[in-house]
Amino acid sequence: MTRTATGLIHHPYTPPDSFAAPQPGVFKASTVFFKDVAAMRARDWRSKAGYTYGLHGTPTTFLLEERLATLEGGTACLLVPSGLAAISLVSLALLKRGDEVLIPDNAYGPNKALATGELANFGITHRLYDAMDPADLAGKLSERTRLVWLEAPGSVTMEFPDLPALVAACRARGVTTALDNTWGAGLAFDPFALGADVSVHALTKYPSGGGDVLMGSVVTRDDALHLKLKLTHMRLGFGVGANDVESLLRSLPSLPLRYAAHDRAARELACWLEGREEVAQVLHPALEDSPGHAHWRALCGERNLAAGLFSVVFDERFGTEAVDGFCDSLALFRLGYSWGGPVSLVVPYDIGLMRDASVSRWPHKGTLVRFSIGLEDVDDLRADLAQALARMA
Structure with missing residues (x-):
């Protein structure tokens, strides 16, 4: 006879899967079960075709990622614990020792602090450029420049740059561009239509709408670029809580x-x-x-x-x-x-x-x-x- 503790843990009842309601279900997991060893060995954490471990996604996080990718006009999304974590993920994934990153001097302050701190410690240099002067950006692009950050408008002084001109200068040199699209929220303009490679978003702001959730996202259109970001995402161990994801899913329609x-x-x-x-x-x-x-x-x-x-x-x-x-x-x-x-x-x-x-x-x-x-x-x-x-x- 099965004893009480074992029976409570291994109870055979499974609810039917036909339940439907306005709000999606919330799945919380670190461990994910596999039906057999073959399934465990065949499952690929890089694909949304199945589940491997809580950090690599659940039905709840996959749903929010897909909705956010659609919102911003991209094809793939990664969730991270904050907007600054989204910026950090992009810079750490795309830069290595000897590389240079260019940042608008009116950008979100912690982005610049990351460059003067951790990136500098890793041997990555940075320079600031005048976001209102595309020629200043073009003149500062060098063979070492691997990433250019864009932001619209300026974080405090609210200048709105000529984003298409800034992107064009980078594309002419084959330099990857990452846009902080928190202000635009995926609504004011399409970051990928103007040619940006990556869009980061502090979901803490408008998508949450309640001032009570910390989360960020990184959206892309290029599969190879997404995979590069996802590999770093995995190695850094970035994850978000299911209840926070639920809050975002509730807020997003409004x-x-x-x-x-x-x-x-x-x-x-x-x-x-x-x-x-x-x-x-x-x-x-x-x-x-x-x-x-x-x-x-x-x-x-x-x-x-x-x-x-x-x-x-x-x-x-x-x-x-x-x-x-x-x-x-x-x-x-x-x-x-x-x-x-x-x-x-x-x-x-x-x-x-x-x-x-x-x-x-x-x-x-x-x-x-x-x-x-x-x-x-x-x-x-x-x-x-x-x-x-x-x-x-």
């Missing part, structure tokens, strides 16, 4: 609706702030006076999408202390990094430090604040901004 709502509110508030005497400039790709607006219009104008981010340069008469006080006076906007969730966020930045570390021709002076517009009522957000501006003035 992504276009939420993205459009963030976009509408951000444009309305950006236009309102343009008329305030405390503000020297509003940096938002969809505003005509914002750097790179023509490039945004050429690439994104047909879809007319521009996310929920913008930055504000305050008049020079307002110093750091005054701008910090403005941020502290906000009631609905919370101080916090990241973006794409339901709560509006604000972060102040020191333009002087940014200018000192830049190879670009920064035209800005004063103090800059980046806003991430959430899903609150736009009139309430405007009233919150107005009271904080009044206190600052």
